[in-house]
Amino acid sequence: MGRPPCCNKANVKRGPWTPEEDAKILAYVASHGIGNWTLVPQKAGLNRCGKSCRLRWTNYLRPDLKHDNFTPEEEECILELHRTIGSRWSLIAKRLPGRTDNDVKNYWNTKLKKKLMKMGIDPLTHKPFSQIVTEYGMISGFPCTGNKNALLHTSLARAEPYLLIEELSRAKEVNKQMIEKFHSRDHDPFLRNHQWNSMAQFQVVNQENGSSTSSESSSSFVSPMTYSCKRSQIQIAPSSPSEFSEYILGDPFSSMDTDQMSECRTPGLLSSNNDSVARPKLALLENEKDTELPAAAESFVDGILAHDNQMRLGFPNILDEYYDY
DNA sequence: AAAAGCTCCAACCGCCCATAT
DNA sequence: CATATGGGCGGTTGGAGCTTT
Numbered sequence: 001m002g003r004p005p006c007c008n009k010a011n012v013k014r015g016p017w018t019p020e021e022d023a024k025i026l027a028y029v030a031s032h033g034i035g036n037w038t039l040v041p042q043k044a045g046l047n048r049c050g051k052s053c054r055l056r057w058t059n060y061l062r063p064d065l066k067h068d069n070f071t072p073e074e075e076e077c078i079l080e081l082h083r084t085i086g087s088r089w090s091l092i093a094k095r096l097p098g099r100t101d102n103d104v105k106n107y108w109n110t111k112l113k114k115k116l117m118k119m120g121i122d123p124l125t126h127k128p129f130s131q132i133v134t135e136y137g138m139i140s141g142f143p144c145t146g147n148k149n150a151l152l153h154t155s156l157a158r159a160e161p162y163l164l165i166e167e168l169s170r171a172k173e174v175n176k177q178m179i180e181k182f183h184s185r186d187h188d189p190f191l192r193n194h195q196w197n198s199m200a201q202f203q204v205v206n207q208e209n210g211s212s213t214s215s216e217s218s219s220s221f222v223s224p225m226t227y228s229c230k231r232s233q234i235q236i237a238p239s240s241p242s243e244f245s246e247y248i249l250g251d252p253f254s255s256m257d258t259d260q261m262s263e264c265r266t267p268g269l270l271s272s273n274n275d276s277v278a279r280p281k282l283a284l285l286e287n288e289k290d291t292e293l294p295a296a297a298e299s300f301v302d303g304i305l306a307h308d309n310q311m312r313l314g315f316p317n318i319l320d321e322y323y324d325y
Numbered sequence: 326a327a328a329a330g331c332t333c334c335a336a337c338c339g340c341c342c343a344t345a346t
Numbered sequence: 347c348a349t350a351t352g353g354g355c356g357g358t359t360g361g362a363g364c365t366t367t
């Protein structure tokens with residue numbers, strides 16, 4: 001049943017390619033062109049998997065590849081496209097002649113991501129950390145004030161995202177303690193409900209098993225104003241700065257259904273609801289329509305723009321208040 | 326000089342969808 | 347129709363080379 005396997009996975013060579021192996025692929029492609037990669041190892045006399053041969057050709061041997069450093073123009077292009085469509089490396093690479101998706105991905109991970117963080121910009125959302133902190137205060141219902149706020153801004157000014165995360169973690173811990181203190185006392189029901197209203201956004205119902213549980217930031221209580229979402233939608237505590245913004249931006253969506261949440265979390269989407277941001281993006285895309293924008297990319301981008309409009313109609317207050325630059 | 330830590334990137338992994346059998 | 351592979355993609359890793367202590 002099914003196709004025969006392309007190679008014996010256990011017996012094929014793996015690891016770095018030798019100049020001899022490269023020469024065999026180059027010779028084969030020169031005489032036969034690119035076709036069925038599963039036949040290449042056999043016909044070229046290589047003890048490699050066809051998939052491995054394809055990757056070696058695509059990422060390294062192709063004659064049209066550039067092997068020099070990225071130019072500032074290319075860098076700018078990557079930043080703009082990443083802000084617009086996120087980590088769609090293959091689509092981004094198609095806009096950069098001579099670059100592969102692997103090249104772009106590596107350049108992003110080793111250079112651009114760090115560069116943005118040093119500038120105090122979250123590489124995931126392309127938003128300044130200062131803005132994210134402000135949003136965090138508004139979203140959590142416990143705005144940062146006084147010394148705590150000063151500490152946060154010091155971290156921002158010094159472009160120390162890890163310090164910033166520690167500060168926010170501490171702030172979260174204080175919030176948690178306040179909640180626990182509150183919960184342990186016998187309060188007036190009205191006041192208690194009033195307090196819970198501001199906490200409700202953290203609540204999560206485990207719909208898979210029918211029991212009620214909570215997100216990690218508020219592990220020991222259940223609000224009377226619980227908003228429902230599936231366990232798979234719970235935002236796990238961040239372990240790295242790249243996940244951090246996703247975590248703190250997650251809260252406002254806790255009452256959305258699965259589709260809405262995934263749409264809202266599309267990288268770049270959050271930043272696109274302000275005209276001043278959306279306009280350059282549209283201009284870029286309009287220019288591309290005249291060139292050779294791949295059909296898949298066009299429909300994807302159209303999809304994003306359609307979702308932008310849909311979101312704006314559905315959640316005008318949230319978008320206008322929180323996601324404008 | 327040597328050890329430890331860091332950076333970079335080629336190569337691999339695993340997933341998804343299309344397609345062959 | 348069921349099943350297995352091909353091809354494409356994004357995420358991750360291993361190790362060579364470089365820098366710092």
